[in-house]
C-alpha cells in the first residue's frame with residue numbers, strides 16, 4: 589500500500605501544513621484517514637478528485653480532522669459530475685449521530701441524491717475493507733477517538749493515531765508496524781493533555797517497536813530543528829517528520 593501525508597498540520601490554518609489527512613492507495617482503491625480542511629485541494633495536487641475517494645476512516649470528529657467532508661458531500665450533489673459509487677465512512681461509536689446532525693444542520697444540502705453513504709461504527713474490533721485488515725482501538729483524546737492498524741494483502745502494517753496522548757492501545761496498534769504515523773502536537777515544555785510531544789511520542793514508538801515512525805500534526809510552537817535529537821534519545825527506529833505530500837511505499 590502507498591501512504592501519502594496530505595496534511596501535516598493542525599487546527600491552525602497554514603500554507604505550509606494543511607490540516608489532517610492521509611491518503612491510502614491499495615489495489616485501485618483510495619481511502620482517507622481523516623479529511624480536515626484543505627484535504628480535497630491537497631488531493632487535487634495528486635490528480636485525485638473528491639469523486640475518487642472510496643472510503644474515509646475518521647479518527648475523531650474535531651474540525652481539523654473532518655471538515656472537508658462537508659465540501660465533499662456538497663460537491664457530490666453537483667449535477668455536472670454526480671457521484672455514483674458508494675461512499676463508506678468508518679468511525680468510532682457515536683459518529684452516526686454526529687453525521688445525522690451534520691446532514692440535518694445543512695437541511696438537505698449535503699444529502700446524497702445519486703449515491704449511497706454507508707456509515708460503519710467500528711469500536712474495538714477487526715474488519716476487512718477491500719482486502720485491508722483494519723483493527724481499531726480507543727485512543728486517549730475524545731470518547732469517539734479511534735486509532736487504526738491497517739494490514740495489506742502482503743502483510744505490510746501501518747498504524748495511525750489521529751490525535752492521542754500516551755496510551756497502551758496505541759502501542760498495541762503500532763506493534764512491529766512497518767510505519768506508525770503518530771501525532772506530535774506540541775514541544776515537550778508546552779505539552780497539553782490529550783496530545784503527544786516528542787518525548788512521550790518517542791517512548792510510545794519505542795515500546796511499539798515500529799520500524800518507521802512518522803511524526804505529524806505540528807502546532808506552530810513546534811520547532812522541528814530540536815525534535816530529532818529529543819526523539820532519538822528514546823526511539824531507535826527510522827524517524828521521519830511529516831511534510832505535506834510525503835509518501836511511503838510499504
Ligand SMILES: [Zn+2]
Nearest residue numbers: 648650729751
Ligand atoms: Zn482532536
Ligand SMILES: [Zn+2]
Nearest residue numbers: 598650652751
Ligand atoms: Zn487535531
